[in-house]
Amino acid sequence: MKSVGEICSDLIRFDTTNPGSGERPAAEYVATLLADAGIQPTVFESAPGRTTVVARIEGDSPDALLIHGHLDVVPADPAEWQLHPFSGEITDGCVYGRGAVDMKGSCSMTIATALDLAARGVRPKRDVVLAFLADEEATGDYGSRYAVTSHRSLFDGVTEAISESGGFSVTSGNERIYPVAVGERGTSWMKVTAHGVAGHGSRPPVDNPVATLAHALSRVASYQWPVRLTPAVAALIEDLAEITGQPIDLDRLDAEAARLGSLGSLFKAQMRNSANPTMLNAGYKVNVVPSTAEAHIDGRYLPGLQEEFLSTIDELLGPKITREFVNLEEAPSAPYPSSFFDEMAASLVAEDPQARPVPYVMSGGTDAKSFARIGIKGYGFAPLMLRPDLDYFGMFHGKDERVPVEGLEFGVKVLTRLLTGSN
Template sequence: MADPDVLTLAADLIRIDTTNPGDGTGRERPAAEYVAEKLAEAGIDATLIESAPNRANVVARITGTDPGRAPILVHGHLDVVPAQAADWSVHPFSGEVRDGMLWGRGAIDMKGMDAMMLAVVRAWAREGRRPPRDVVLAFTADEEASAEHGSTWLVTKHADLFEGVTEGISESGGYTFHVGGRRLYPVGAGERGTAWLKLTARGRAGHGSRVNHDNAVAALAGAVHRLATYEWPLRLTPTVRASIEGIGAALGVPVDLADVDATVARFGPARVLVDAVLRNSTNPTMLSAGYKVNVIPETATAYVDGRVVPDARDEFEAVVSSLVGPDVSWEYEHAEVALSADPTAPAFAAMAAALLAEDPGAHVVPYCMAGGTDAKQFSRLGITGYGFSPLRLPPDLDYSALFHGVDERVPVDALEFGVRVLDRFLTT
């Protein structure tokens, strides 16, 4: 089943500029209204929920044929990261089709998936079909920032809309990863936790020409350097273990869990699927101090993007406190939980079966995402999240580089593939 809408839907959504600069000024409402309209055309009642001016979400429930089965959530965010038109080959909000590709900000992350979601349920309505499980659709705001106006708002203010839901699917999984002539499809079964840190050093202000052993900038610089260079120890979670074993089997590479780093090194390009999730991490990203070269400031601040593997939060906090030292304080700028999902669960098996039905001979493997998605927020309602936005991609298209990158684009036939896979998954 391929829906003739999917390209039109995706292009239309890309043309609606929903840039989220991260400062609270996003504007998803026009896209939310478009989604609600397209659902209404198919006779699907949708609830449009505005959490703040211009920050809107859409939720709809499609009743399944088997009330004894728990509902499933399918969610996608409507906001996108900024794009500078001068850097692109095409205008990032043009929705242009060129060389068999749909170009534009959100093509991959994640208006393409939003369009696939719409295309599947609109096809059901046209053809008089219903899924076995209730399917709850959620199109969210603010995922590209803190999710305050999107999934966080939904789970805290409108949890009733997700009553009974036990599992959910969303972005960053089910895409083709080519390596050594083989096709892998990594499906997300975990996420590292978010741990964005704000560091503050306070010292004695003074003239830059005088001796000052209480220099806030120097103290902060030392703390930042220690965090950046610390070698976090290996923490092999069940999801990552399953990922390593699955990738090794698919590639015919021997797996030695007593020497994980050596094993991963043998994966070639596929090592990118596990490299970033073997450990916690702390990457400095922002620095701020002073206002004049000959004035020693009283305070200095830095921001660090920390990420935490499942069940390692206590260790992370203890190590950070030790590394920053007594002269620098730290606090969370933003923190979210790490996630783990069972790669042996029936839902995962159904995702794998749906992919392999469309691409026989491929290999489906679980993986843990280095970053985070709205699945973190929905987990507060007891919803187990998987990364499953299926796309069949050619070998020369670098999927990971397209996320937040210049010239974001997706093959048109990849969207059509995704519609078929989603339909098969949701109707089995």
């Protein structure tokens, strides 16, 4: 049976860059591993090459848990990497390559756990649905959104789900903090357009849409969004104060986040909404004022704050700018405190007695948004024990992405405890 490190390495060697040729080869690899272990996979495509694998492992209760991950990755320029991003090379105790953290490493932990349970003939305490999805790095139209609409029955009985961006260790002194995500910010990707009067570039401006758009984007980029502490973020800050033994001043949270370093990064981007201009398009000739100018904005908002976010955006853009959504997704949240959160926490502590699990809200988004549409409560829990010097957040979409093999092995042990209840 392949080790978790070998599975991760194999998955990275499949170039599943999105946009690209699709996830089909990686999906077939996953389906073959599961089938050879006696776990029957369902493989389907939303478009040629855009392939998803779903399988169900029967447990002692039909009240099912979903473990989902995505097989696609963002682009990587080999010239910027020490090792080729699709080599999957294992060196210095780490698996290197695009997707090592986001999120083929997590997928490999799920696969290795499932294969081990099957090899030992161990039934989980509840049904477990495994989903290896296409297209998370875009909108999910070819992956999770398609899965929950066209293959809804595969998720019957699922009440909770776990996936990426939670359960990793952050070292502080002699303690390891493990943030477990109980929610994530909503997504508001927008195309904004300024309309004006076309004319010769040498003449005095009448209503230049490029200038109008530039001023509007400057207002958006420089706006200081107010702090809005959601219950989960407030609970995180309270826990961090207790763990560190130092009070955290709620009236100066930006300074406190900087003081706390890696611990501060757990709430720095999660205590307010945000909007970043990311793309620009205007004009076709240097001496022609165009009639329109366009830009894209990546907006993120906290649970319950969509209306406040959009009204602020409209005010910042001004009356001459129109906007349309490229992608609008709710900000999902999962119950906390909850018995299932306690189960995840107990599984971590059982494998790492120094573990201090805390609630956490993701700054970005995941496929949990799609599953929330069908009533599945999603948590971020892909357990990893990381080296203190490894910049976990910097690995996401960054160069020289890598994950420790020992960390993956730790994750398999934690997942096994969670699924079997052997804490």
